[in-house]
Amino acid sequence: MNILDRLPYDLWHIIFQLACTDGGRTGCALALASKACRRASSSARLHSVHIHSLRNVRGFLICMERIRRSTGEYPPVHHLLFSFLPExxxxPVRAWRTNWTDYARNERAMLMQLVNEHREWNTRKIAWNRGFVHHVSALLARVAGTLHTLVVLQSRDVRLPLVHCRLPALRELTLLGDDRMFVRVPRPGVLVPREGDDSDFALYDVPLPSADGPGGVPFPALRRLHVVYAWSKLHPWEETLPRWAALAPAVTHLRISQGSAQVAQTIRDMLGLPPPLVPPSPPTSNRNAADDGDVTVPESTPASPAVAGPTYPSLRLVIVQLSRAPKWTSSVTAAAVLAQRCEVEQVAEACAHADGGASQAWVSVLRSRRYDDEYWPRRLLREWRERMSGGGGCWTEDEYDEDERWGVSEIGPLPKRERPLTLDLRSDGPERTKAAKKWWQAVFSLRKRRAL
Known part of the structure; x- marks a missing residue:
């Protein structure tokens, strides 16, 4: 008797779904186990799929077509992750030479080398873009009816073109660095030096996304949207993020990570909050408290009650995490970054004390941090898997999850502010009453305790 016949198919389906949460490795193992196991797991084997190249997209489309021919329908895909990173x-990635000495010493000859290399790269990139639009659009069309979560990891070195997309069942979307796959502003964007390519301006016969299209709203069921500001983009986030109100009108949870200086005003517009009469200024210390190191934050004038309606009325929770200034930055830049944090906190306070006629959203401001380039791809992959199992992911508002590097946090939750804190402008954290021990002091203390 086959072991698969000992349990009902419904139980096996649940078991296969709980097992296939690693992006496809377990599904491949189930397909290679036996013919019976391949048939029994066909409806759950593609529960989660991790794709990291255009070659994977083509192979995955072939795999789905083979399953359709054997079972009569396409297998459901509930969780999808695109990881288009240079690694x-x-x-095709721009191949800059290692040293300038590798180019010709003659200025005209060097210019010709640069032009020819750019032309060769641009030709290959255009061909890749056309293949990307064709195959990724076909993939999203086949999984549109069952896809629940989607994560797009990308890099500034691999600029993605706009694709045909309508995902009626999508409930959660995470975007790293850019939303150029789904949103474009009609007017031309800004060509970033040494970064732009043909996909910045050519749409490859893809119409601009709109809620008035023949298919209706592209993301009607989307509830949670997480965007990560990672680098300068073709159209800034303050221009593209408000457009999601028309593309995904049912979003209730919005998270902005590594936010920029325009985050506060963007949130005010989306929630329908009035702008402050007096812009918040960075904390300054008066002459009497200069010797003690106390920093006072001036109170802003109450905002004007006249304000237009919210541009994103469905929002109920907005989590904001700003980018921290580097430790080597100047005091002026650090003070400006801290002033941005104060402005976002004013928005959160305005929402917390809002009356019935104002915004009903709750704004949560997390501790400002600065991460390595490899941090967000690792973390978003981990949170994607956690959300499949019912975990909170990035929506927990827990400072323990906002770790500094690889996922192990050594900091506690933010203390309750009863008075203005003495802040280090470069670290944006509470005052340190005692300096950290050096390594030789820690070793000496440990040996002393062992000797006792």
């Missing part, structure tokens, strides 16, 4: 993606 694994097959997109």
């Amino acid at each position: 694994t993606c097959d997109a």
Whole structure:
């Protein structure tokens, strides 16, 4: 008797779904186990899929077609992650020479080398873009009816074109660095030096996304949207993020990570909050408290009650995490970054004390941090898997999850502010009453305790 016949198919389906949460490795193992196991797990084997190149997209489409021919329908895909990063993606990347001495010493000859290399790269990138639009649009069309979560990891070195997309069942979307796959502003964007390519301006016969299209709203069921500001983009986030109100009108949870200086005003517009009469200024210390190191934050004038309606009325929770200034930055820049944090906190306070006629959203401001380039791809992959199992992911508002590097946090939750804190402008954290021990002091203390 086959072991698969000992339990009902409904139980096996649940078991296969709980097992296939690693992006496809377990599903491949189930397909190679036996013919019976392949047939029994066909409806759950693609529960989660992790794709990291255009070659994977083509192979996955072939796999789905084979399953359709054997079972009569396409297998459901509930969780999808695109990881188009230079380390694994097959997109052509600009091949800059190691040293300038590798180029010709003659200025005219060097210019010709640069032009020819750019022309060769641009030709290969255009061909890759056209293949990307065709195959990714076909993939999203096949999984549109069952896809629940989608994560797009990308890099500034691999610029993605706009694709045909309508996902009626999508409930959660995470975007790293850019939303150019789904949103474009009609007017031309800003060509970033040494970064732009043909996909910045050519749409490859893809119409601009709109809620008035023949298919209706592209993301009607989307509830949670997480965007990560990572680098300068073709159209700034303050221009593209408000457009999601028309593309995904049912979003209730919005998280902005590594936010920029315009985050506060963007949130005010989306929630329908009035702008402050007096812009918040960075904390300054008066002459009497200069010797003690106390920093006072001036109170802003109450905002004007006249304000237009919210542009994103469905929002109920907004989590904001700003980018921290580097430790080597100047005091002026650090003070400006801290002033941005104070402005976002004013928005959160305005929402917390709002009456019935104002915004009903709750704004949560997390501790400002600065991460390595490899941090967000690792973390978003981990949170994608956690959300499949019912975990909170990035929506927990827990400072323990906002770790500094690889996922192990050594900091506690933010203390309750009863008075203005003495802040270090470069670290944006509470005052340190005692300096950390050096390594030789820690070793000496440990040996002393052991000797006792």
